[in-house]
Amino acid sequence: MPYPPGPKPLPVIGNVFDMPRSKSSLTFTKWRSLYGPLTWVVTSGRPFLIINDYEMVKELFEKRGSIYINRPRHIMAGELIGIDKGTPLTQYGPVWRQHRRFLNRVLLASVVKRDYGPMMARKTIAFLKTLLDRPDDFLLENRRLLGEIITDIAYGAHKDDEDGGHDYIQMQVDMGIITFKTVQGYWVEFFPWMKHIPAWFPFAQWKRDALRWNKEYNQTRDYLFESVKKKFVSGNKFCAVLTRSQLDYKGDENLANDEQVIKHAGFSFYRGKPSSPCYSMNYFLLAMTLFPEAQARAHAEVVAFIGQDRFPSVEDRGADKMPYLEATILESLRWNPPAGSGVPHLPVVDDFFQGYFIPKGTTVLQNAWQIGRDTRYYANPTSFQPERFLKPDEKQSRLIFNPDVLNPWDWAFGFGRRICPGRDLAMQGAWVSAVFVLWAFEIKPKFGRTMANGYKTTDEERFDFGFLA
Numbered sequence: 446m447p448y449p450p451g452p453k454p455l456p457v458i459g460n461v462f463d464m465p466r467s468k469s470s471l472t473f474t475k476w477r478s479l480y481g482p483l484t485w486v487v488t489s490g491r492p493f494l495i496i497n498d499y500e501m502v503k504e505l506f507e508k509r510g511s512i513y514i515n516r517p518r519h520i521m522a523g524e525l526i527g528i529d530k531g532t533p534l535t536q537y538g539p540v541w542r543q544h545r546r547f548l549n550r551v552l553l554a555s556v557v558k559r560d561y562g563p564m565m566a567r568k569t570i571a572f573l574k575t576l577l578d579r580p581d582d583f584l585l586e587n588r589r590l591l592g593e594i595i596t597d598i599a600y601g602a603h604k605d606d607e608d609g610g611h612d613y614i615q616m617q618v619d620m621g622i623i624t625f626k627t628v629q630g631y632w633v634e635f636f637p638w639m640k641h642i643p644a645w646f647p648f649a650q651w652k653r654d655a656l657r658w659n660k661e662y663n664q665t666r667d668y669l670f671e672s673v674k675k676k677f678v679s680g681n682k683f684c685a686v687l688t689r690s691q692l693d694y695k696g697d698e699n700l701a702n703d704e705q706v707i708k709h710a711g712f713s714f715y716r717g718k719p720s721s722p723c724y725s726m727n728y729f730l731l732a733m734t735l736f737p738e739a740q741a742r743a744h745a746e747v748v749a750f751i752g753q754d755r756f757p758s759v760e761d762r763g764a765d766k767m768p769y770l771e772a773t774i775l776e777s778l779r780w781n782p783p784a785g786s787g788v789p790h791l792p793v794v795d796d797f798f799q800g801y802f803i804p805k806g807t808t809v810l811q812n813a814w815q816i817g818r819d820t821r822y823y824a825n826p827t828s829f830q831p832e833r834f835l836k837p838d839e840k841q842s843r844l845i846f847n848p849d850v851l852n853p854w855d856w857a858f859g860f861g862r863r864i865c866p867g868r869d870l871a872m873q874g875a876w877v878s879a880v881f882v883l884w885a886f887e888i889k890p891k892f893g894r895t896m897a898n899g900y901k902t903t904d905e906e907r908f909d910f911g912f913l914a
C-alpha cells in the first residue's frame with residue numbers, strides 16, 4: 446500500500462528543505478491545496494503525516510486513539526536535557542498513565558472552579574489595578590498574572606525567602622527559554638549519532654549548552670518540589686496541586702514512584718503552562734481591539750448581567766448566563782488557536798487509512814489552524830464573529846449555543862487520550878480575564894490607531910504561528 450502524497454523528497458535528506466522552520470500551519474494549509482487532506486513528508490528517514498481535515502483527525506486520534514497515543518522522542522529536549530520526563534513528551538506506557546491520573550484528578554472542572562477560581566478572580570482584580578496605573582506594561586503584567594496563577598496552583602507560592610530568595614516566576618521564564626531553545630531544530634534530531642560527540646569537541650557549543658541546561662532544569666524542578674514537601678511536612682496546608690495529591694495519598698508502598706510522578710507532572714504543569722493561556726488572552730484582547738462591535742456587544746452583556754455595584758465572580762460563568770461572552774472566548778480560540786500546528790501523536794503499531802500505509806512511529810500532526818479556517822465549518826473565517834456559535838432559542842427569547850456549528854472546544858485542545866488535561870483550567874482562566882477586563886475597561890487601539898493605520902492587515906501577517914501561537 447502507498448504512502449499518502451506529498452512533496453518530492455531529495456535523496457538521503459528527503460524533505461528537510463520542504464519542512465517549514467516557522468509559521469508551519471501556513472505551509473501545512475498550502476499542502477492541503479496541493480496534495481489533499483493528507484500530506485506525507487520524510488526528513489532524514491523520519492516520516493511525518495500532516496492532517497488537514499477535522500473528521501480525519503477525529504478518526505485517527507479519537508476513534509483509533511489507542512493506536513495514535515505516543516509522542517516523538519526528542520534528542521536535544523528529551524534525552525540530553527530531560528524535558529521528556531514531563532507529561533507532554535512522556536512515552537506511552539504506565540508512567541504516562543500515572544501522570545494523566547494525577548493531572549486529571551487535580552484539574553477536574555469542579556476542582557478548577559472550586560479551588561482555583563476564587564484565587565484567579567482575586568489576582569485578576571489586582572491585575573486590573575496595575576493596568577489602570579500602567580497600561581503600557583500590559584503584556585508583561587498579563588504574563589506575570591498567568592505565571593502567578595499557575596505557580597500558586599502548582600507550588601502554593603510564587604516566591605520564597607530561602608537562601609536570599611527565589612522568584613518562581615523568573616525561574617519559570619528561564620525554564621521556558623530553555624524549552625524554547627531546545628526545540629529550535631538542532632542537527633542532532635536529524636543525525637542522532639551526534640549526541641555522542643563530547644562536549645569538549647570544537648564546534649560542539651550545542652552539547653555544552655545541553656549539559657548546562659540539563660543541570661539548571663533538574664535543579665529548578667527538584668528545588669520547587671522539595672520546597673513544597675518541606676512546607677507540607679511542617680503542616681502548612683496551603684492550596685497547591687502537589688500538596689493536594691500528597692494529602693490524597695493513601696499508603697506508602699509506591700511512595701517513591703508516586704513522588705516521581707507528582708514531581709515531573711507537577712513541573713510540566715508549572716513549566717510550560719502560562720504560555721498558552723497567555724497567548725490566548727493576548728489574542729483575545731487583539732480581537733477586541735480590531736473588532737470593536739464584538740467588544741461592545743460582549744461588554745453590554747457583561748454589564749447588563751453583573752451591574753456596576755459588584756465585581757464579577759466565577760459563579761457568573763455559564764452559557765445560560767452570558768452566552769455572547771462564552772462565544773467570544775471560543776471565537777478567539779478559533780481565530781488563532783494557541784497550538785495551531787498541532788501536537789504530534791505517533792502510532793504504536795502500523796496502520797492503514799483511506800488506502801494509505803502509516804507505519805508505526807510516524808509523527809502525525811493535525812493542523813488546528815486549518816480546522817479553524819475551514820469554510821465547511823466556519824463561513825467567512827477571517828472575520829471575528831462570536832455570533833456564529835449562537836442562535837435564538839425556540840421562543841426567540843434568548844441566545845443559546847448552536848449545536849450545528851463545530852465548537853473549538855472539540856479541537857483546539859487536541860484529541861483522544863492525549864487531549865489537554867488543562868483545558869478546563871485554561872477556559873476558566875480565559876473567562877475570568879475576559880469578564881473582568883470587559884467589565885472594567887474599554888479596549889482601544891493605542892493613540893487612535895485604526896485597522897487601516899497601525900495594524901498588520903491579514904491574520905497571516907499578524908500571527909506568529911509558533912509551536913504555541
Ligand code: HEM
Binds near residue numbers: 533534787859861865
Ligand atoms: C489556551 C490554553 C491551552 C491550549 C490551547 C492547550 C492545548 C493543548 C494541546 C493541543 C495539547 C495536545 C493534545 C494532543 O496531543 O492531542 C495539550 C497537551 C497538554 N496540555 Fe494543554 N493547552 C492549554 C493550556 C493548558 C494548561 C493551563 C495546562 C495545565 C494546567 C495544560 C497541560 C497540558 C499537558 C500536561 C499536556 C500533555 C498531555 C499528554 O501528553 O498526555 N495545558 N494542550
